[in-house]
Every structure is written in structure tokens, then in C-alpha cells.
Amino acid sequence: MSNDIFLLDQSPLFPPADLAQENPNGLLAVGGDLSVERLIEAYKSGIFPWFCEGEPILWWSPDPRCVFLLDDVHVSRSMKRELNKSTYTITINKSFGAVVDGCAAPRAKEPETWILPEMKSAYQELHSQGFAHSIEVWKDDELVGGLYGVSLGRFFFGESMFSRAKNASKFALIYLTNYLLKNDFILLDSQVGNPHLYSMGAVDITRENFLELLAKHSDWQQPDDLWQPKQLLDWR
Known part of the structure; x- marks a missing residue:
């Protein structure tokens, strides 16, 4: 295990992911940019950006690694009842920017956000080029929840989710995992567990x-x- 933090230059290439530090x-x-080329190289290499305001870009x-193996997503009996009686509408890629804004909005226990303006711009460009996608949950015409992430090969790399109504983010996740499973995906990456x-x-x-x-798929x-x-x- 390396004790070094690598400083990125103009090349979009990364050092091997298994050289990452144990602590943190x-x-x-550190460094580089959030260009589409670099971000795609990062995700294909098992790497993602996460940094806060005032910090350099950290990779x-x-x-x-926390993941959902798509056959093993747990839907409780009570959640099944909620799904079956729900009046929510679930969509894909109908309102990507609004979902990112919802994920970036301050929350009661998280007043600060890591989804900074430069991150929004970078993922909007990824979306424009067909790599980043959103799942929206609507109550009538109001967006009440959703999630977004990046999709490459048979992987969906989840970035963030939000909810403004009961179970809305759970609905987004359950509908997405079912959609991925039906389309021959194998995994939804959640990065770090909670x-x-x-x-x-x-x-x-x-x-x-x-x-x-990742290398295989x-x-x-x-x-x-x-x-x-x-x-x-x-959803099933």
C-alpha cells in the first residue's frame, strides 16, 4: 500500500486504484480537472471525485466498496405495500438538472454540500454526452425525490439521492435496480456504505x-x- 497521494497532471490517466491510502x-x-475524459477514465478505473468547498479535487x-448486487436488493413487506398503492410517477432522464439540484440542497443533518457548482457543471456535461443519468420521482407534477449517477458497461455508479416526500428516494432506488437487472446489469455502486x-x-x-x-464488464x-x-x- 502506497503512503503517497498522487498529484495529477494534464493527462487524464490515474495511478492504479489499489495504491490508494488506508487512512483516509x-x-x-489530488488535482486534475473534472473534464468528461478524466471522469470517464476515473469511473472505468474504480475511482470517483469527492471534495468540499475550499479543497482541491480529491479522487x-x-x-x-459498498455496492448493490442487483439480485439482492431488499424490499420489505411494508415497502412492497407502499409501492403497490403508490401514486408516484417514476421517470428516467426527464429532469436531470433538477435532480442534481435536489441532491445538492442543504439537509437538516447536512447543512453543507459537496455537490459544488463545478461538480454540477461537470455532471451536466456528462449527462449531455450520454454518460450521466437521473431517476425522478413525481407526485403529480412536483419532483419529490430522485437520484443520479454515471453508467458504463454493466455498472451504474450512484452519486447521490434526495427525498422531499415519504419513501421517494427508496422508490427511485428500487425502480432503478429493477430496470438495471432487466437490462443485464450486474451492479450498482454506492461507493461508501451507511x-x-x-x-x-x-x-x-x-x-x-x-x-x-469492473475490468470484466x-x-x-x-x-x-x-x-x-x-x-x-x-418495480419488480
């Missing part, structure tokens, strides 16, 4: 295992119409 867990590199690859994610079936796998899966060609804006009609 997963910190690999991470933690060990272990009790909410674990309660829905997320598990930790080693970085080595994560990188092996990141070049799979997604169907051309996979991320066309649409309504999702089924």
Missing part, C-alpha cells in the same frame, strides 16, 4: 473484487435506447 480510506490522488477508491443503504441490501465487497468485476455495449427519457412502469 481510499484517497488516491477516491475505498476498500471495501445504515440506510445496508437496510436495503447493500453489501461491502473488497476493492480487488470490485476492480475485477465496463466495456459492455449498452443498448442505444437504454437511457432515453421514459416512464418506468414496474
Whole structure:
């Protein structure tokens, strides 16, 4: 394990993810930019950016890695009842910018956000080029929840989610994982675990295992119409 934090130059290439630090867990590199080319190289290498206001761009690859194995997403009996009686409408890529804004908005326990203006701009460009996608949850015509992330090969790399109504972010996650499973994906990356994610079936796998899966499945060609804006009609 390296004790160095790598300083990035103009090249979009990264050092191997398994050279990331143990403390803080997963910190690999500093600097560079948030260009589409660099971000795609990062995700294909098992690396993602995360930094706060006043910090340089920090790049991470933690060990272990929190993921959803799509066959193992947990939907409780009570949640199934909520899903079956719900009047929410769930869509893909209908309002990407609004979902990112919702994820960036201050929260009661998190008054500060890591989704800074430069991050918003970078992921909006990824969306424009067909790499970043959103799931929206609507109550009538009001956006009440959603999530966004990046999709490459058979992976969806979740970035953030938000909820302004009961279970809205859970609905977004459940509908997305079902959609991914039906379209031959194998994994939804959640980066770092928390009790909410674990309660829905997320598990930790080693970085080595994560990188092996990524190397095997990141070049799979997604169907051309996979991320066309649409309504999702089924959660199972």
C-alpha cells in the first residue's frame, strides 16, 4: 500500500486504484480537472471525485466498496405495500438538472454540500454526452425525490439521492435496480456504505473484487435506447 497521494497532471490517466491510502480510506490522488475524459477514465478505473468547498479535487477508491448486487436488493413487506398503492410517477432522464439540484440542497443533518457548482457543471456535461443519468420521482407534477449517477458497461455508479416526500428516494432506488437487472446489469455502486443503504441490501465487497468485476464488464455495449427519457412502469 502506497503512503503517497498522487498529484495529477494534464493527462487524464490515474495511478492504479489499489495504491490508494488506508487512512483516509481510499484517497488516491489530488488535482486534475473534472473534464468528461478524466471522469470517464476515473469511473472505468474504480475511482470517483469527492471534495468540499475550499479543497482541491480529491479522487477516491475505498476498500471495501459498498455496492448493490442487483439480485439482492431488499424490499420489505411494508415497502412492497407502499409501492403497490403508490401514486408516484417514476421517470428516467426527464429532469436531470433538477435532480442534481435536489441532491445538492442543504439537509437538516447536512447543512453543507459537496455537490459544488463545478461538480454540477461537470455532471451536466456528462449527462449531455450520454454518460450521466437521473431517476425522478413525481407526485403529480412536483419532483419529490430522485437520484443520479454515471453508467458504463454493466455498472451504474450512484452519486447521490434526495427525498422531499415519504419513501421517494427508496422508490427511485428500487425502480432503478429493477430496470438495471432487466437490462443485464450486474451492479450498482454506492461507493461508501451507511445504515440506510445496508437496510436495503447493500453489501461491502473488497476493492480487488470490485476492480475485477469492473475490468470484466465496463466495456459492455449498452443498448442505444437504454437511457432515453421514459416512464418506468414496474418495480419488480
